[in-house]
Amino acid sequence: DTAVSQTPKYLVTQMGNDKSIKCEQNLGHDTMYWYKQDSKKFLKIMFSYNNKELIINETVPNRFSPKSPDKAHLNLHINSLELGDSAVYFCASWSGSGAGELFFGEGSRLTVL
Amino acid sequence: GNSVTQMEGPVTLSEEAFLTINCTYTATGYPSLFWYVQYPGEGLQLLLKATKADDKGSNKGFEATYRKETTSFHLEKGSVQVSDSAVYFCALSNSGGYQKVTFGIGTKLQVIP
Numbered sequence: 001d002t003a004v005s006q007t008p009k010y011l012v013t014q015m016g017n018d019k020s021i022k023c024e025q026n027l028g029h030d031t032m033y034w035y036k037q038d039s040k041k042f043l044k045i046m047f048s049y050n051n052k053e054l055i056i057n058e059t060v061p062n063r064f065s066p067k068s069p070d071k072a073h074l075n076l077h078i079n080s081l082e083l084g085d086s087a088v089y090f091c092a093s094w095s096g097s098g099a100g101e102l103f104f105g106e107g108s109r110l111t112v113l
Numbered sequence: 114g115n116s117v118t119q120m121e122g123p124v125t126l127s128e129e130a131f132l133t134i135n136c137t138y139t140a141t142g143y144p145s146l147f148w149y150v151q152y153p154g155e156g157l158q159l160l161l162k163a164t165k166a167d168d169k170g171s172n173k174g175f176e177a178t179y180r181k182e183t184t185s186f187h188l189e190k191g192s193v194q195v196s197d198s199a200v201y202f203c204a205l206s207n208s209g210g211y212q213k214v215t216f217g218i219g220t221k222l223q224v225i226p
Contacts, residue, residue, distance in 0.1 A: 004156070031212065041151075041200050041219040048213065056213055090156055094212050102149070102214055104156030 003027050006091050006105035013081060014113055020077045021108045023091030029103070031055075031094040032074040034066060036087050037107070043090070049074055081112045115140045119203045119217035126193055126224050134188040134220045136177075136203035144205040146170075146179050146186040151200040151219070160188075160201070193224045 004025045013019055025032060033056075034046040048056035049068040063079045074091060091105040119136040126132060138146065145164045149157040161170030166181035175190045186203060203217040 041221070043157075043202065043216040043219065045213065045215075092156075096212075100212065101147075101159045101162070102157070104158065106154075106156050 002105075004091055004093055004103050004105040006089075006108050008108060009106065010109050010111075012111045012113065015081055015083060017081050018077070018079045019081060019110070020075055021089055021091075021110075022073070022075045023105060024073050025091075025093040025103070026072065027093055027095070027103060028072075029093040030071055030096055032068065032071075033092045033094070033102070034074065034076050035090040035092060035104075037090060038087050047074075047076075078110075081110075083112050086110055086112045115144065115205060115207065115213075115215045117203050117205055117215055117217035119220055121218065122200075122221040124220060124222045126222070128195055128224055128226050129192045130224075132188070132190040132193045132197075132222065134201055134203075134222070136186045136188065136217060138184050138186065138203075138205050140184075140205055140207070142207065144207060146177070147204040147206070147214070148175070148177055148186070148188050149202040149204055149216075151202065153199070157202060193222070195224045195226055198222055198224045 031050045033048045047066040051071045052068045065077045068074045088107040092102045095101045116139045147162045148160040150160045151157045161172040163170040163179035169178045177188045200219045202219045206214045
C-alpha cells in the first residue's frame with residue numbers, strides 16, 4: 001500500500017479550465033500539506049490542514065481551494081487555470097512527533113496549455 | 114522568518130568522489146534540520162535529520178552535523194555512487210506549534226561512472 005497517494009499523476013488541460021487533484025494518506029497522520037514544485041525544482045508550501053482544519057495558507061491565489069473531508073484526505077481544486085499554474089504538485093503528511101518526518105506522494109504534474 | 118540557503122547545482126562528480134553540499138539556515142528558536150532526497154520522477158523522502166546542536170544525522174553513507182555556531186547543516190558523503198544521482202533538499206522545521214517545513218532550492222547531483 002502506498003503511504004501517500006495522489007491522483008492523477010499527470011494532468012494536461014487548457015487555460016481557463018477547472019481541475020482537481022486528490023490525495024489520500026493511510027499513515028494515520030493528522031497534518032497534511034500541499035506543496036508546489038516549479039520547473040527549477042523549487043518547493044513552496046501552499047496549504048496545510050491539521051485534522052480537517054486549515055492551519056497554513058500561504059500567499060496563494062484564491063483560484064486554489066483545498067478541501068479536507070477527513071484527516072486522511074486533502075484535495076486541491078484549481079479554478080480558471082493559468083499557464084503559470086503548470087508545475088508538479090506534491091501532497092505530504094507529517095508524522096507528528098517532535099522532529100517528525102514529511103511523507104510525500106509521487107506528485108501530480110499539471111501542464112496548462 | 115525562517116529560510117534555508119543551499120548551493121545551486123548542478124553538481125557533477127565522478128563515481129567514488131567526495132561530496133559536500135553546503136546548507137545554511139536562518140531561524141528563530143531551535144529548529145530541527147533535515148536533508149530530503151528526490152530521485153527522478155519521485156516524491157521527496159527523508160534522508161537524515163538532526164534535532165539539536167552538534168547532533169549528527171547519518172543514513173546510506175551520508176552525514177550532516179547541526180552546527181548552531183555557523184547555522185549550517187552541510188551534507189557529506191565520502192564516496193558517491195551513480196545511484197546517488199538525485200536532487201537534495203536541505204530543510205528546517207519550526208520548533209513549536211504546527212509544523213511548517215521550509216525547504217532550500219534543491220541541489221541536483223549527477224554522478225558519472
